[in-house]
Amino acid sequence: MLKNLFGYRFNYQSFLLPVLIGLFAGLFAIIFLKAIKISSDFFLGGIVSYQPPSPFGEGGSHFFSFEMERAYLLPISTALGGLIVGILVYLFSPESAGVGTDAAIRAFHHRKYLGLKTSIMKLITAAVTIGSGGVSGKEGPIALIGAGIGSFLGRIFKLSDREKDIALAVGMGAGIAGVFKAPFAGAIISSEVFYKKDFETETLIPSFIASFIAFIVVGSFLGFSPLFHIELPQFNGLSVNDAAAYIFLGISTAMIARLMIFSLDKSREIFNSLGIHPVFKPAVGGFFVGLMGMFTPVAIGTGYGWLQMIMSGNLVYLSPLLIVVSIFVVILAFSFTLGSGGSGGVFGPSLVIGGLTGASVYYLLSAIGFQESSSFNITALTVVGMVSTFAAAAKAPLSTLILVAEITGGYQLLVPAIIAVAISHFLSGEKSIFKSQVDYKINSPVHQDEFKFLILQQYRVEDVMTSTVITVNKETPVVEVGLILQNYGISLLPVVENDVVIGVISDSDLIKACNQDMRQLKVKDIMNPNPICVTPDLSLFNTLSIFIENNIGIAPVVDSLENKKLIGIISDFDIGKVLTGSSPIK
Structure with missing residues (x-):
């Protein structure tokens, strides 16, 4: 009926459906962010008496005082959150477990219907995981939530299978654009993230429309400020030493990305082999994550606020040694959170681990004589470390480069980021943190019929x-x-x-x-x-x-x-x- 009423057909000129996807993705993004805040206040605030720092784009400020009155209860908080997630996932929505982006990629390649039930359950389980202190990201949940919205609307509009594929991808990009206030990156991610070496170009135009609508909706309620606020010296060019620093950073983040992927895979193997009921596995993983959080607060929740403090030079609670050690603690905590069946995403942990790696590289190179400059400073290396790590882990270099500009509000770091991202992507190997990614379109079941036609014509x-x-x-x-x-x-x-x-x-x-x-x-x-x-x-x-x-x-x-x-x-x-x-x- 709607199709006839609007004379609608999903193609490059289509406008209605991307607008609706963007609108719903933006509203769900707002609800998701609010749900995380409510969950965090209940678990971390109520049980542990701890309020983690926030990035400036989410209401954080320079004036943060670290207090955790009942740190000994942190493992209880994370274990309780894991138990709730385990029950919800087992009873209502098995696809809500683990990495949300990977579930969306898998649904795209195999034309699996997601729907609003998946979106709602992912919203709840991810909010509980993150709010209780689990090390997880917002990108995975909102990607699956947005994909579910696109899949649902595709069915409502009675689209063809191919059009439903595009709607799912558009919803995924719009969700990411809303949560991270990054419409360009969200649109490009919806084209890039399904493949290691290819692009889903048909999604770009509708995804730009949906991503900007989601960005406007979220910004109207929560403000349009970038996620992170950074202050950099005026750019005065890139010296040979600066270029060498970013080459070294690219090499370092590639190795860290490989370690992340290995750690997550091993964690999954360990928890899959445990002879306990699936309901209890996220609780067991959560308990150990809580122990790690007692060692370093960076390994609690998303960790974005601690990155903001590093970039702002507020290092009262973070010594250079703690920053270096936190890289490996956060890798373990993120692996235990998602490997045990907790709900979330890998983007947030990738940013935190990459930011810590960038700051560590800054301290190391400064110790051997590298001089501070407009391009070589702790803020710049932290930001570039964030994006180059995710680019290496997710095989998504283009959208990552756009993201660095959008989440920081400027293009000053684009050249250093290109150097580090190119090196890290090249050295990261064939493995991706998203197991459902395929190399090329021809490897995707979605496109097999198209390529069969091309082969037979050739x-x-x-x-x-x-x-x-x-x-x-x-x-x-x-x-x-x-x-x-x-x-x-x-x-x-x-x-x-x-x-x-x-x-x-x-x-x-x-x-x-x-x-x-x-x-x-x-x-x-x-x-x-x-x-x-x-x-x-x-x-x-x-x-x-x-x-x-x-x-x-x-x-x-x-x-x-x-x-x-x-x-x-x-x-x-x-x-x-x-x-x-x-x-x-x-």
Whole structure:
């Protein structure tokens, strides 16, 4: 009905559906952020008596006083949060466990319907995980929430399967754009994150519309300030030492990203092998995360506020040694949170771990004589460390470069970020932190039919046909034909005269003649005198279409339809081997 009312069709010019996706994604983003605050006040505030710092874009300030009156109860808080999540996930929404972005990527590739139930359950479970002190990110939950919104609206509008795929991707990008106030990055992420080495370009235009709508909705309620507020000296160029620092940072973040992926994989293996009920696994993981949080407060919740303090130079509670050690503690805590089945995302932990790595590189290089400059300072290296780590872990360099400008409110660090991101992406290896990513479109089930069409259009009959053909003439006894078909395991023989095809005889022709005296029959008595033939220059797609239209599976190949000189034979089995890659192309 809505489709008819608006005369709507989802294509590049479409406007209505991206607007609706952006609107709902923005509203859900606001609810999600508020839910995290309520959860944090209940768990960390009520149980532990701790209020974590916030980035300036979320209401934080320079005046933060670290207090945790009941630190010994932190493992209880994180374990309780894990238990609640375990129960909700087990009873209502198994897809809400783990990394939300990966679940959205998997749903995209396999055309799995998500819907509002998934969005709502992910919102609740992620808010409990983060609010109780679990080390997790907001990107994963809001990505799955947005994808669920897109999937739901795609079904409401009765879109085609391909259009629903695009709607899901658009919703994912819009959700990220709203939570991080980063509309450009959100739109590009919706195109980039599904593949390690490819892009889903069809999502870009509708995703830009949806992402900006979500950004406007969230900004209207919570303000348009960037997530992090930074103050950098005026840019005076990039010296050789500065460039060397960012090359070293790129190498460091690549190694850290590899360690993150390894740690998360190992954690999943450990918890999958535990002989306890799935409901209790997030609680066990949460308990250990709480112990780690007692050691360093950076390993509590999202950790964004601590990054803001580092970038603002407020290092009263963070010594250089604690910053370095916190890298590895946060990696363990994030792995235990998500590996045990807690709900959340990897983007936030990647930023925190990367920011700590950047600050650590700053301290190390300063100790060996690197001089402070407009490009080499703790704020700059922290920011670039954040984005280069995520780029390496998620195989999403382009959207990450855009993100650095949007979450910091400027482009001054774009050149250093390009250096570090390029190095980290190159050295990060083939593994991605998103296990459902594939290399190229051709590897995605969503695009297999499209690529099959392209492959069949690309190759010709002459590329796959069999040139050596067994034939018979019109005087051949039918009994002999039966023996040939049986001995060679084939179903059809061309009938030729002076190398010209004058008919075909198949096993079905023999079956039809069973009620006759087979010993007296010749090929000319039962053959098909008007066979379907194909030419060597015909595409495999057109050949397969002919097979389907005429209900046949094999045909002689002739030099031309006029002369009909036999030069080969082709079957649907030959075409199938091309699609599966099991047949060499001539």
